[in-house]
Amino acid sequence: MSESEEIMNSEFDFESIHDKRTDELTSLLDSRDMKGLKRRMEEMNEFDVAEFLTEIGDKRMPMVFRLLSKETAAEVFANFEAPEQEQIINSITDSELGNIIEELYVDDAVDMMEELPANVVKRVMRTATPETRNLINQYLRFPENSAGSIMTSEFVDLKKYMSVKESFARIRRIGEDKETIYVCFVISADRKLEGIVTVKDLLLADDDVIIEDLMDRDVIFASTTEDQESVSEKFSDYDLMALPVVDREGRLVGIVTVDDIIDVMEQETTEDFEKMAGMMPSDKPYSRTSAFEMWKNRIPWLMFLMLSATFTSMILTSFEDMLAVLPGLVAFIPMLMGTGGNSGAQASTAVIRSLSLGDVEPGDALRVMWKEGRVAFLCGLSLAVVNFAKMIFVDGMALHNGNITVAVAATVSLSIVFIVIFAKVVGSSLPILAEKLGVDPAVMANPLISTVTDAVSLLIYIYMAKIILHI
Amino acid sequence: MSESEEIMNSEFDFESIHDKRTDELTSLLDSRDMKGLKRRMEEMNEFDVAEFLTEIGDKRMPMVFRLLSKETAAEVFANFEAPEQEQIINSITDSELGNIIEELYVDDAVDMMEELPANVVKRVMRTATPETRNLINQYLRFPENSAGSIMTSEFVDLKKYMSVKESFARIRRIGEDKETIYVCFVISADRKLEGIVTVKDLLLADDDVIIEDLMDRDVIFASTTEDQESVSEKFSDYDLMALPVVDREGRLVGIVTVDDIIDVMEQETTEDFEKMAGMMPSDKPYSRTSAFEMWKNRIPWLMFLMLSATFTSMILTSFEDMLAVLPGLVAFIPMLMGTGGNSGAQASTAVIRSLSLGDVEPGDALRVMWKEGRVAFLCGLSLAVVNFAKMIFVDGMALHNGNITVAVAATVSLSIVFIVIFAKVVGSSLPILAEKLGVDPAVMANPLISTVTDAVSLLIYIYMAKIILHI
Numbered sequence: 001m002s003e004s005e006e007i008m009n010s011e012f013d014f015e016s017i018h019d020k021r022t023d024e025l026t027s028l029l030d031s032r033d034m035k036g037l038k039r040r041m042e043e044m045n046e047f048d049v050a051e052f053l054t055e056i057g058d059k060r061m062p063m064v065f066r067l068l069s070k071e072t073a074a075e076v077f078a079n080f081e082a083p084e085q086e087q088i089i090n091s092i093t094d095s096e097l098g099n100i101i102e103e104l105y106v107d108d109a110v111d112m113m114e115e116l117p118a119n120v121v122k123r124v125m126r127t128a129t130p131e132t133r134n135l136i137n138q139y140l141r142f143p144e145n146s147a148g149s150i151m152t153s154e155f156v157d158l159k160k161y162m163s164v165k166e167s168f169a170r171i172r173r174i175g176e177d178k179e180t181i182y183v184c185f186v187i188s189a190d191r192k193l194e195g196i197v198t199v200k201d202l203l204l205a206d207d208d209v210i211i212e213d214l215m216d217r218d219v220i221f222a223s224t225t226e227d228q229e230s231v232s233e234k235f236s237d238y239d240l241m242a243l244p245v246v247d248r249e250g251r252l253v254g255i256v257t258v259d260d261i262i263d264v265m266e267q268e269t270t271e272d273f274e275k276m277a278g279m280m281p282s283d284k285p286y287s288r289t290s291a292f293e294m295w296k297n298r299i300p301w302l303m304f305l306m307l308s309a310t311f312t313s314m315i316l317t318s319f320e321d322m323l324a325v326l327p328g329l330v331a332f333i334p335m336l337m338g339t340g341g342n343s344g345a346q347a348s349t350a351v352i353r354s355l356s357l358g359d360v361e362p363g364d365a366l367r368v369m370w371k372e373g374r375v376a377f378l379c380g381l382s383l384a385v386v387n388f389a390k391m392i393f394v395d396g397m398a399l400h401n402g403n404i405t406v407a408v409a410a411t412v413s414l415s416i417v418f419i420v421i422f423a424k425v426v427g428s429s430l431p432i433l434a435e436k437l438g439v440d441p442a443v444m445a446n447p448l449i450s451t452v453t454d455a456v457s458l459l460i461y462i463y464m465a466k467i468i469l470h471i
Numbered sequence: 472m473s474e475s476e477e478i479m480n481s482e483f484d485f486e487s488i489h490d491k492r493t494d495e496l497t498s499l500l501d502s503r504d505m506k507g508l509k510r511r512m513e514e515m516n517e518f519d520v521a522e523f524l525t526e527i528g529d530k531r532m533p534m535v536f537r538l539l540s541k542e543t544a545a546e547v548f549a550n551f552e553a554p555e556q557e558q559i560i561n562s563i564t565d566s567e568l569g570n571i572i573e574e575l576y577v578d579d580a581v582d583m584m585e586e587l588p589a590n591v592v593k594r595v596m597r598t599a600t601p602e603t604r605n606l607i608n609q610y611l612r613f614p615e616n617s618a619g620s621i622m623t624s625e626f627v628d629l630k631k632y633m634s635v636k637e638s639f640a641r642i643r644r645i646g647e648d649k650e651t652i653y654v655c656f657v658i659s660a661d662r663k664l665e666g667i668v669t670v671k672d673l674l675l676a677d678d679d680v681i682i683e684d685l686m687d688r689d690v691i692f693a694s695t696t697e698d699q700e701s702v703s704e705k706f707s708d709y710d711l712m713a714l715p716v717v718d719r720e721g722r723l724v725g726i727v728t729v730d731d732i733i734d735v736m737e738q739e740t741t742e743d744f745e746k747m748a749g750m751m752p753s754d755k756p757y758s759r760t761s762a763f764e765m766w767k768n769r770i771p772w773l774m775f776l777m778l779s780a781t782f783t784s785m786i787l788t789s790f791e792d793m794l795a796v797l798p799g800l801v802a803f804i805p806m807l808m809g810t811g812g813n814s815g816a817q818a819s820t821a822v823i824r825s826l827s828l829g830d831v832e833p834g835d836a837l838r839v840m841w842k843e844g845r846v847a848f849l850c851g852l853s854l855a856v857v858n859f860a861k862m863i864f865v866d867g868m869a870l871h872n873g874n875i876t877v878a879v880a881a882t883v884s885l886s887i888v889f890i891v892i893f894a895k896v897v898g899s900s901l902p903i904l905a906e907k908l909g910v911d912p913a914v915m916a917n918p919l920i921s922t923v924t925d926a927v928s929l930l931i932y933i934y935m936a937k938i939i940l941h942i
Contacts, residue, residue, distance in 0.1 A: 313803055334929070382770055
């Protein structure tokens with residue numbers, strides 16, 4: 001029974017197989033069986049090797065890393081996060097570093113450069129060949145988060161006059177180091193993108209068919225300056241494996257592969273979450289961010305929102321005498337503000353997410369507001385009815401709160417209806433307005449909406465009290 | 472100059488090429504050039520055809536759909552959303568429907584079944600062949616959002632004793648209808664998964680190499696009942712194109728492809744956003760959800776949170792007399808509650824996102840709380856200092872608010888420090904606690920956290936006032 005059969009049969013849970021493997025590596029390391037360790041690592045997935053190396057900690061890590069073969073070393077290196085990459089770079093020779101840089105895909109090299117401190121970047125650039133250095137420099141010039149900044153140059157290009165047989169020969173010759181060989185890009189003599197052909201098309205065609213007759217001319221492509229969010233939308237709409245990136249003249253300059261798009265999607269989602277909770281987006285994972293950096297990301301919005309609450313304070317202050325007439329009224333202010341904030345957050349979250357999925361577009365503003373208005377009316381009415389009953393029967397009768405009269409309950413309940421309608425209509429329209437103005441709609445989320453609704457909720461409540469309670 | 476060259480050269484913007492193409496289709500349809508329309512649609516990407524058909528609206532849509540060839544029709548059908556699928560099903564014959572069902576990938580058929588009304592599902596099942604019907608039924612039995620429910624059965628399987636040449640022959644023979652041919656799955660006689668081999672491996676190897684010597688035994692796989700979120704983590708960690716799904720005995724029962732994972736990621740993200748804003752997750756896009764359905768998704772949390780605010784009201788009521796002594800104090804309650812809510816939301820959002828990315832694990836609870844505690848201290852202190860200065864110089868001096876004394880400013884400012892610390896520590900620990908209890912951490916987000924912090928913020932403020940102002 002071979003080793004793999006044993007693994008396969010003993011336990012069919014991926015996690016336990018996985019943990020067993022890590023334990024194996026640790027015991028090989030502890031018993032200083034470097035040969036065995038090297039052999040096991042070479043067989044494993046590079047992501048797992050990178051995880052193992054990250055976990056064994058500072059001292060022994062670079063030593064174990066240097067056991068790896070040239071190709072594996074580069075692949076494992078690409079799977080490291082910035083701190084481990086830096087640690088490795090600082091503990092290997094220039095020639096080892098040069099080897100790794102040459103083996104890396106350009107997009108991985110560019111990713112790394114964007115994270116490393118300047119002095120380390122200098123050393124990396126010095127050890128790279130002039131061609132690689134030029135390529136990296138060229139890619140680094142594209143705006144951050146553009147298609148140009150996430151693309152890679154390792155693709156298979158074909159010419160339309162090639163036969164299927166010639167194409168396979170070319171794929172076999174140059175395919176080894178390409179990020180994908182399954183989608184090949186057909187380009188003209190002046191490198192303009194003319195079509196794409198997949199290895200599936202090639203495999204299912206006869207050897208002497210010409211690429212021109214096989215290629216798909218209806219190519220989905222991106223331009224170098226296009227935002228990565230729009231690139232990832234294309235992947236999701238068209239179920240792509242790879243997307244060609246062209247310059248303004250239509251020349252093919254790189255490709256984006258689907259595995260990079262998964263990282264982009266995670267990064268964009270994290271950014272949206274951060275913005276929507278009033279934080280500055282950070283591209284570092286939580287566990288790697290220091291308390292001081294977190295403070296820097298969080299304090300601007302907290303400060304702005306705290307100072308904005310001054311308006312609410314001023315409104316409260318100016319109506320203090322009126323509210324003092326009926327002391328029961330103040331007790332409901334937090335509930336009203338909370339309900340307004342929650343209602344607005346629901347609407348803004350739904351709209352922000354739909355904008356980013358392309359389901360709602362700026363032109364839909366009126367339709368969205370009309371829908372939110374109806375939803376708000378239904379929500380406000382249900383809340384008002386329940387609140388009215390609760391105030392009369394629970395607060396008034398059960399808890400013997402003498403301040404609660406039918407008129408007070410009506411004031412609070414009617415306020416709810418108007419507050420919810422205001423919150424939902426504003427909460428849904430502010431993100432669309434932001435999109436129209438070219439601002440990221442995600443900043444129009446909960447924190448900002450609730451600060452606006454807090455002030456308006458209070459005004460609605462006060463005017464409702466004036467009308468119903470005549471105070 | 473060919474048509475494609477003209478498109479490529481005239482304007483290098485994907486969107487304008489795209490719009491031009493849709494206009495072309497519309498004018499072909501308006502001039503009733505059905506032959507031309509059919510030809511253009513067959514050349515286009517299925518997603519674009521589906522979009523075009525969705526846009527032309529009710530009456531003519533099924534008629535135009537029926538122009539498509541059998542293969543294209545199935546692919547376009549898979550790209551429709553549920554309402555269009557239902558419309559088509561209701562306007563084609565049983566035999567046309569049967570053809571589409573047979574052409575669909577099983578995962579697409581299962582997706583569709585989960586969305587369609589029961590009577591339509593019945594008709595679809597009746598027109599399918601017994602084999603397809605059994606397969607669909609079998610897949611429908613897997614729990615929703617499990618690997619089993621998103622996998623498909625159309626994969627290429629190889630045997631380890633096959634040569635590269637034999638493998639290519641098999642891929643050519645059965646590959647046409649497979650969801651991917653680029654990753655092939657090596658199985659034993661009893662269908663147990665033994666390894667994987669990619670077409671790249673095959674292309675770069677000699678014809679007579681045996682699969683056993685080429686295959687990768689270190690297979691990343693999922694089990695049928697595994698949650699789709701964990702499946703998508705594997706895709707992101709290991710940069711996979713396809714993932715094999717095995718049953719409890721290790722038999723290969725299906726595969727998940729990367730394009731499905733992109734949809735899963737979007738769906739999971741949307742669900743997280745919805746839960747975090749206090750909405751019931753809905754799998755319908757915003758534009759397709761009626762106001763009444765939106766009310767049903769939104770009212771439960773609004774109602775619960777409104778009623779929970781009763782605690783805050785009760786606290787306010789019971790300290791009403793005390794707060795009346797110093798009328799200035801009430802004005803700062805909304806600001807304090809808002810700051811607490813925003814601080815807590817930042818912490819809970821950061822932790823919920825990190826939990827879902829696997830960057831923070833339940834075991835990190837103490838480390839997270841310690842970090843959030845330090846961040847909160849820094850944030851609280853900065854806010855307190857600014858607030859103190861603002862209250863003294865702006866509220867007190869500039870706005871001549873006589874209620875603001877140094878002691879009052881100190882009370883409010885010191886409250887901020889404690890409120891922010893409480894909010895951040897609770898905001899970061901509740902999601903981890905939820906994860907430990909097996910509850911989705913996303914529900915421990917903003918709305919719930921702010922309801923908790925509202926009540927506690929008020930208590931902190933009141934006790935601070937008692938200590939500093941002796942009231």
